[in-house]
Amino acid sequence: MTQQIQTAPPSSVRPGLPHVELTGFEPSLDEDERAVQQAMHQFAREVMRPAGSALDKLSAEEVVAPDSPYWQFLKTVAASGIEFDAMAEDVPPAALARLQAIAVEELGWGDAGLAVSLGAGAFPRMMAARSGNQELVGLCEGRLGCWIGTQPDRGSDGLSLYPAERHAAAPQGNKGNLTARVSGGEIVINGQSSAWVSNGPVAQVGLVTIAADYGEGFFDSEGHPRGVEVVVPLDLPGVSRGRPLEKLGKRALPQGEVFFDDVKVPARFALALGDEYWRGHASTWSSAGVAMGQIMTGLARASFEHALEYCHERRQGGALLADHQLVQYRLGGMARKVETMRAVSRRATDYTFLSPSKHPYYTAGSKVTCTDLAFEVADEALQLFGGNGLTREYPVEKLFRDARAARIEDGENHLLSMKFGYLTSLLHRAARTRP
Ligand SMILES: Cc1cc2nc3c(=O)[nH]c(=O)nc-3n(C[C@H](O)[C@H](O)[C@H](O)COP(=O)(O)OP(=O)(O)OC[C@H]3O[C@@H](n4cnc5c(N)ncnc54)[C@H](O)[C@@H]3O)c2cc1C
Incomplete structure (x- = not known):
């Protein structure tokens, strides 16, 4: 039996399509957020993707050679004034946390490896600035x-x-x-x-x-x-x-x-x-874990978007892949995971920026959730491309490899999950000893 699909239901009878942003199902972005998102998205699409794709095909020596696109990429970043951790004194901390999450997701969407290079590149200056030590800020200024x-x-x-x-x-x-x-x-x-x-x-x-x-x-x-x-x-x-x-x-x-x-x-x-020392290390590490969640949300969204597009081009079984219910189920699973990652990484961002006593074992837990889900989404994207997914002609095998690295980067995931569990025990014991 052929299934009849009604493509344009009368709006008075059926619900219309919901409001969505580039970053999925959120009520809306304010003016500043939208401006930042659009600028970062354009940069990610026009600069990061081509550079990341070209660098991916080079040897490690070629990536750092003087004529490498890596240096051209850094020059473009410097000329465009993009900063991984832009500080704006007139923006309230909660708004700044949200802006940072929105901006870094776009960088991860562009290229996760280059996004990490920018994040690591800014890291000493960022931590010096957060400590308020101006001499160290000066020492790091303008240096990768x-x-x-x-x-x-x-x-x-x-x-x-x-x-x-x-x-x-x-x-x-x-x-x-x-x-x-x-x-x-x-x-x-x-x-x-x-x-x-x-x-x-x-x-x-x-x-x-x-x-x-x-x-x-x-x-x-x-x-x-x-x-x-x-x-x-x-x-x-x-x-x-x-x-x-x-x-x-x-x-x-x-x-x-x-x-x-x-x-x-x-x-x-x-x-x-x-x-x-250990308190300082805890603070530094909390900040790194937050960025991982944001970058990998962007990578997962990119994987999902590629898969969605392919499912609307490729026909099998007499219909577009996207018209098969099994494929819709799989796309739904991917979209759920991207939404979950965004929620978790934004919550970790807020907690780390705004809580009076952040903790890296919590951030570690959020990093595990985001990077494991990103890997699942990239894996499913590759699977939806079938054999094409395995070839270098299509972008998803690179996203799959990039996602795999993140499960070890900034702490191996099993170990980080264990640490989050350890923290929950410490909290439980502390609560029991409270009067
Ligand atoms: C893409 C990428 C970027 C990175 N960037 C940086 C960077 O900028 N700076 C930097 O310093 N490092 C960086 N790292 C290193 C990264 O932090 C480490 O690889 C990671 O912390 C794991 O350490 P390891 O590789 O030595 O593995 P190991 O610690 O040797 O772990 C090997 C295995 O043993 C398990 N294991 C370890 N300890 C225990 C335990 N106590 N109990 C049970 N099981 C255990 C782990 O779960 C893991 O499966 C990066 C790594 C990657 C992949």
Whole structure:
């Protein structure tokens, strides 16, 4: 039996189509929000997508070579005045949080690897600005940044804020292979980062988050590493780089090791020193997790839009894919996930910007939700393209690879989920001890 589809029901009888924005089912955007969204969307479509697609096909060495489209991309960014974390003193914090989420979603829609490069590039300046330290803001101004935290032997271990998270059989935490000694107003750094530092091969300034010895050893009385979070200009004597990393996904984002050989910086370049270290690290990491949710919402939306378009072109079974109920069900599942990601990432943005005491284990939970869902949406998009989805002729295999990387980036997802669970236990126990 042929199904009759009524395409234009009389408006007096049937509900009309709902109001939707580029960012889905929200009541509406105000004037400022719409202006920001349109500008970022145009930039994402006209600059980021072509650059991201071209860079994806190059080797890691070619991505950072002087004639690479990567540098042209950064020049266009600088000329257009786009800033990943624009601060506007006259905008109330709640409005600024929303504007940031709207803007960064568009960057993720354009190209997730380049969006991360912009985010990491702005990260040292952004954290310096949030600390209110104008000298450090000045030090970072006009310099491409990176965040140096993970090391060959210290990946997930650098993310344990509390000694009790350590395995029962481990006598101490892990200080890793990149450490600092702090004395006499100076910080001396030795060792190397992991190969995963975003912008590692090209950054001019780093926010370095590592274990530190203040003269009493690297570990406190509970066996937990002491640490320091410090801004380091990467043209100082003793800094060198490894080769750019070849990898699956986010290939437009240059990544690689940074080596430190007796690199000396004044202690006043620190954002978090001594007893303040773990609180400072928690604050920095909260901000990174928020951006991941926003970027990956954009990537998932891009995957969904490509799939939707393809389903309105490809015919099988005597009809457009979009006219099959099974396909409508699958599109509905994708759209639900994109809406969920946007809601979760905006909630994490609001919480992190506006709560009196944010926490990175909550942000970690939201990052897991967004990146796992983004991967599911990209996977389903590829599946809806059939065999075409696997070829480089179509955009979805790149989105699939980019989404895959995000489940490890900024903390591996199983581990982050465990940390969110750990936080819920801490909250439960604290509530039980309240009078
Ligand atoms: C695209 C991308 C961008 C990145 N950007 C940066 C950056 O800018 N700066 C930077 O410093 N780093 C960066 N990283 C590194 C990233 O933060 C780490 O890869 C991540 O934290 C995981 O560390 P690891 O790779 O060493 O894995 P490991 O920590 O070795 O984990 C391996 C496996 O063991 C499991 N595991 C680990 N610990 C435990 C435990 N205690 N209990 C149970 N299971 C455990 C994990 O869940 C995981 O499945 C980036 C990574 C990617 C992929």
